[in-house]
Amino acid sequence: MNVQTIKQRFSIIGNSPLIDRAIEIAAQVAPTDLSVLIQGESGSGKEVMPQIIHAYSARKHGPYIAVNCGAIPEGTIDSELFGHEKGSFTGAHEARKGYFEVANGGTIFLDEVGELPLTTQVRLLRVLETGEFIRVGSSKAQKTNVRVVAATNVQMLQAVQRGSFREDLYYRLNTVPIHVPALRERKEDIRLLFRWFAQEAGNKYKAPPLSLTDEALQLLLAYRWPGNVRQLRNIVEQMSVIEQRREVDGKTLRQYLPAEVTALATMGGGAAEGGLDSINERELIYKFLYDMKSDLNLLKEQVQALTHGQAMPTPKVQPVYREEFIIPASAPQGTLSIHMPGEALDEDVEHTEVEEVLSLEEKEKEMIRKALTKHRNRRKTAAQELGISERTLYRKIKEYGI
Numbered sequence: 001m002n003v004q005t006i007k008q009r010f011s012i013i014g015n016s017p018l019i020d021r022a023i024e025i026a027a028q029v030a031p032t033d034l035s036v037l038i039q040g041e042s043g044s045g046k047e048v049m050p051q052i053i054h055a056y057s058a059r060k061h062g063p064y065i066a067v068n069c070g071a072i073p074e075g076t077i078d079s080e081l082f083g084h085e086k087g088s089f090t091g092a093h094e095a096r097k098g099y100f101e102v103a104n105g106g107t108i109f110l111d112e113v114g115e116l117p118l119t120t121q122v123r124l125l126r127v128l129e130t131g132e133f134i135r136v137g138s139s140k141a142q143k144t145n146v147r148v149v150a151a152t153n154v155q156m157l158q159a160v161q162r163g164s165f166r167e168d169l170y171y172r173l174n175t176v177p178i179h180v181p182a183l184r185e186r187k188e189d190i191r192l193l194f195r196w197f198a199q200e201a202g203n204k205y206k207a208p209p210l211s212l213t214d215e216a217l218q219l220l221l222a223y224r225w226p227g228n229v230r231q232l233r234n235i236v237e238q239m240s241v242i243e244q245r246r247e248v249d250g251k252t253l254r255q256y257l258p259a260e261v262t263a264l265a266t267m268g269g270g271a272a273e274g275g276l277d278s279i280n281e282r283e284l285i286y287k288f289l290y291d292m293k294s295d296l297n298l299l300k301e302q303v304q305a306l307t308h309g310q311a312m313p314t315p316k317v318q319p320v321y322r323e324e325f326i327i328p329a330s331a332p333q334g335t336l337s338i339h340m341p342g343e344a345l346d347e348d349v350e351h352t353e354v355e356e357v358l359s360l361e362e363k364e365k366e367m368i369r370k371a372l373t374k375h376r377n378r379r380k381t382a383a384q385e386l387g388i389s390e391r392t393l394y395r396k397i398k399e400y401g402i
Helices: 005-008 015-031 048-055 077-082 120-128 156-162 167-173 186-205 214-222 228-242 250-254 270-307 360-374 379-386 390-398
Strands: 036-039 064-068 107-111 131-133 141-142 147-152 176-179 335-339 352-354
Touching: 005 048, 015 048, 015 176, 036 107, 048 064, 048 107, 048 141, 077 120, 120 131, 120 147, 120 167, 120 214, 141 250, 156 167, 176 335, 186 214, 186 228, 360 390, 379 390
Parallel strands: 036 147, 036 176, 064 107, 107 147
Antiparallel strands: 131 141, 335 352
C-alpha cells in the first residue's frame, strides 16, 4: 500500500518522515487482528489512524464505531460499551445493545482510553482476551468479534505506575504502538498545512485565501503549537473570517497566538510526561511539603523561645512565591530536602528533612476536604481551586471515601 495514496484518500497533509512512518505502521497492521494503541498529543490527528486500519482490514465492510471514553459519565460507561438489560438500573426501561455488540464483525475505536474507570477496564480486558462480555444487569456471557483500536494523549506507563490504569490491560492494548507526532515535531509541514487550511477556509467563506509574510512564517515555525494541527486550523479559520487584509504579517499573527504557558499538552518530555493531572497532583504534594516546612520552622522558634523564657514569636505571614524542591546528592536515602529561593545551597545551612513515613495521602485528603467545604461540595469549583480536573477530583473522592 502506497503512503501517498493513503494520504490522498484520508486528506493527510505533510511529508514529515514521522507522519509517514505512522501511516506505514497503520497500513501494515491493518490486515491483522492485533490490538493497536495510538499515542500522541491532543489535536495531533490520532483519529485518522483507526480509520486507515479499518479501511485496509478484512473488516472494512463491517461497522466502525468511534467512542470517546472521556466524554461518557463514569456511571453509564459500562452500559454504553456493553449494553444493559431492562430494569437493570433506574431509567433502563428496555434492553439496549452496547457498542461492542453493535460493532460485532467490525472495528471499535476507543479514544481517550486512559479515562476508563478501573471497573470498566476489567470488563474491557475480558473482551480482549476471550471475546466475551456481559450486559449490565445480566448474568449471561455473550460473544463478540471486534477489532479494538485505542488512543490516548497521556503517558500510559505513568498512569500504570499511579494505579489509574491496569498494567495487564496496557500491555494487551499496546500489542502494536503507533506514535502520531506533535506539530512541533514536524515543522516542515506547517507551511503546507497553513496553505491547505487557508484554501479550505477561503472556499468555505467565499473569500481569497490567506497568505503569509516571511516574518509571519517564521513565527509559525518558532511557535510550540500546544494544540497541534487542531490549533493551527482554528487560527487560520479565525483570521480568514476576521482579517480584511489577506496577507498576514507578524504583528497580525501575534494577536492570534496565545501564550504557551496556557498549553494543555500532556505528552512529551520533562515535567509534562505524566499528563496535566499528574502535574497538578505533584504540585499539590509540593505545596503540602512547603506548608509543612513553614509549620516546622514556626514550631522550632516557639520551642527555642520557651526554652530561653522568652515571649512566643508571632507567626510570620509567608510571602507567595514558587518554591524549588532540590534533592542534594549528599542527602541520605529516604529524605527530601526542601530549598527555598534565596537560601544558599551550602553544607553549613540547616535543611529541614521530611521522612518518607509522613502520609502525603492524609494531607491530600485534608486539602480535598477543605476545598469541598469552602465551595459547599461543588466539585467543579473545588477542582479548580485544587488545580486538578473534575474527573480526577471525583476519582479521589471515591478512592479516599470522602
